[in-house]
Amino acid sequence: HFPISSRIWRPASLLPRAIMFELHGTVEEPTRKIYFDAKSYIQTKLGNKISKKSILYGSSKIRVLGKTIVEPGVVIRGDLATVDLGKNCVICENSVIRPPDQRYQGKTIFVPLKIGDHCIIESNSVIQAAKIADYVHVGKNCVIGKRCMLSSCVKILDNTVLAPNTVCPPFTVFGGSPGKVVARLPPSYQFFCMEQTMTYYRNFVEKPRDPGSSARQSARQSTRQSRAPSRTSKVSKS
Numbered sequence: 001h002f003p004i005s006s007r008i009w010r011p012a013s014l015l016p017r018a019i020m021f022e023l024h025g026t027v028e029e030p031t032r033k034i035y036f037d038a039k040s041y042i043q044t045k046l047g048n049k050i051s052k053k054s055i056l057y058g059s060s061k062i063r064v065l066g067k068t069i070v071e072p073g074v075v076i077r078g079d080l081a082t083v084d085l086g087k088n089c090v091i092c093e094n095s096v097i098r099p100p101d102q103r104y105q106g107k108t109i110f111v112p113l114k115i116g117d118h119c120i121i122e123s124n125s126v127i128q129a130a131k132i133a134d135y136v137h138v139g140k141n142c143v144i145g146k147r148c149m150l151s152s153c154v155k156i157l158d159n160t161v162l163a164p165n166t167v168c169p170p171f172t173v174f175g176g177s178p179g180k181v182v183a184r185l186p187p188s189y190q191f192f193c194m195e196q197t198m199t200y201y202r203n204f205v206e207k208p209r210d211p212g213s214s215a216r217q218s219a220r221q222s223t224r225q226s227r228a229p230s231r232t233s234k235v236s237k238s
Contacts, residue, residue, distance in 0.1 A: 033203045033204075033205050034200070034203050034204045034205070035205060035206070035207040035208075036049070036051075036204065036205075036206065036207060037206075037207055038206045038207070040052050040053065040072075044064075046064070046065065046066035046067070047066050047067040048064050048066060048067065048068050048069075048070070049068075049069045049070070049204065050064075050068075050069075050070040051070055051071055051072040051073075051074070053072035053073060054070050054071070054072060054073065054074040054075070054076070055074070055075045055076070056076050056078060057075075057076065057077050057078055057079040057080075058077070058078030058079030058080070059078060060078070061078040061079070061081070061082045061083065062076055062078035062082075062083045062085070063082070063083070063084045063085065064085045065084075065085065065086050065087045065117075066087045066088075067087055067088050067201055068085050068086070068087065068088065068089040068090070068091070069089070069090045069091065069200070069201060069204055070091045071090075071091060071092050071093045071123075072093055072094075073093045073094035073095075074091050074092075074093070074094070074095050074096075074097070075095075075096045075097070075098075076091075076097045077096075077097065077098045077099060080098065080099045080101075080110040081099035081110035081111060081112045081113065082099075082112040082113075083097060083099060083112070083113050083114075083115075084112070084113070084114040084115065085115050086115055086116045086117035086118070086119060086134065087117045087118070088117055088118045088194070088197040088198060088201060089115060089117070089118070089119045089120070089121075089197065090119075090120045090121070090197055090200055090201075091121050092120075092121060092122045092123040092125075092140075093123045093124070094123055094124050095121050095122070095123060095124065095125045095126070095127070096125075096126045096127065097113065097115075097121070097127045098113075098126070098127065098128050099111055099112060099113040099128070100113070100128045100129065100130055100146035100147045100164075101146065102146070102147060111130050111147065113127070113128075113129065113130065113131070113132075114131050114132070115127075115132045115136075116132060116133045116134035116135070116136065116152070117134045117135075118134055118135050118193045118194050118196075118197045118198075119132055119134070119135070119136045119137070119138075119193075119197075120136075120137045120138065120193070120196065120197060121138045122137075122138060122139050122140040122142075122158075123140050123141075124140055124141045125138050125139070125140065125141060125142040125143070125144070126142070126143045126144065127144045128144060128145060128146045128147075128148070129144045129145075129146075129147070129148040129149065129150055130146075130147045130148065130149055131149050131150065132144075132150045133150060133151050133152040133154075134152045134153075134190075134193075135152050135153045135154075135189065135190045135193040135194070136150050136152070136153075136154045136155075136156075136193075137154075137155045137156065137193060137196075138156045139155075139156055139157050139158035139159070139160065140158045140159070141158060141159045142156050142157075142158065142159065142160045142161070142162075143160075143161045143162065144156070144162050145161070145162045145163050145164035145165070145166060146164040146165070147164055147165050148162050148164065148165065148166045148167070148168070149166075149167045149168065150168045151167075151168055151169055151170040152170050152190070153170050153171045153185055153189045153190055153193070154168045154169075154170065154171075154172055154173075154174070154185075155172075155173045155174070155185060155189075156168075156173075156174050156175075156179070157173065157174065157175035157176075157182070159177070160174055160175050160176060160177065160179045161176075161177035161178055161179055162174065162178070162179040163178045163179070166179065169181075171184055171185040171186075171187070171189065172184055172185065173185060
């Protein structure tokens with residue numbers, strides 16, 4: 001869903017730890033819009049677009065601030081603890097958002113999970129973090145372990161597994177299994193994430209209706225209306 005023109009380069013004057021994840025320009029506009037069936041999505045007053053094929057347990061404890069997309073197959077476990085989703089987030093297909101658990105006074109309790117603004121969680125990823133701050137991009141097939149803390153401006157590469165209680169500092173790129181820092185992000189990553197999520201939302205539009213079907217419906221309505229006076233006239237003559 002989110003092609004990024006990017007590459008990793010190694011400055012000669014810096015140590016290997018300071019590899020910079022360079023972003024080229026802005027997110028390109030898709031050649032075609034991303035269409036969805038309006039009948040299979042719930043659109044709220046705040047601009048949220050939530051698929052009816054997603055599974056939201058404990059929906060009363062799931063709060064979505066606005067302009068967030070939840071695609072089919074997503075599972076959100078609000079029955080365990082409160083789940084907060086920020087503005088302009090994209091939760092892709094078959095991802096799982098589950099509040100983490102921890103031991104407290106000999107009992108197992110679940111900790112509320114908060115996801116910030118302009119965050120992207122791509123398909124088939126499992127999230128059990130305690131907090132995900134703003135401008136975070138989690139790739140495909142990732143596992144974010146229990147009670148992880150992801151700071152603002154963090155990118156998790158595809159197929160990354162973060163061990164429980166991992167803390168991701170700002171402007172870092174994590175990859176591998178177990179996940180570790182593999183690169184750093186430029187200071188402009190915040191604006192890159194904002195444009196990425198807003199572009200995706202802007203191009204995520206309702207599927208246009210078939211003009212043939214609408215013409216057939218109008219023809220049916222016109223025939224019904226034309227038949228109605230004739231029936232009334234017969235009744236009046238009798």
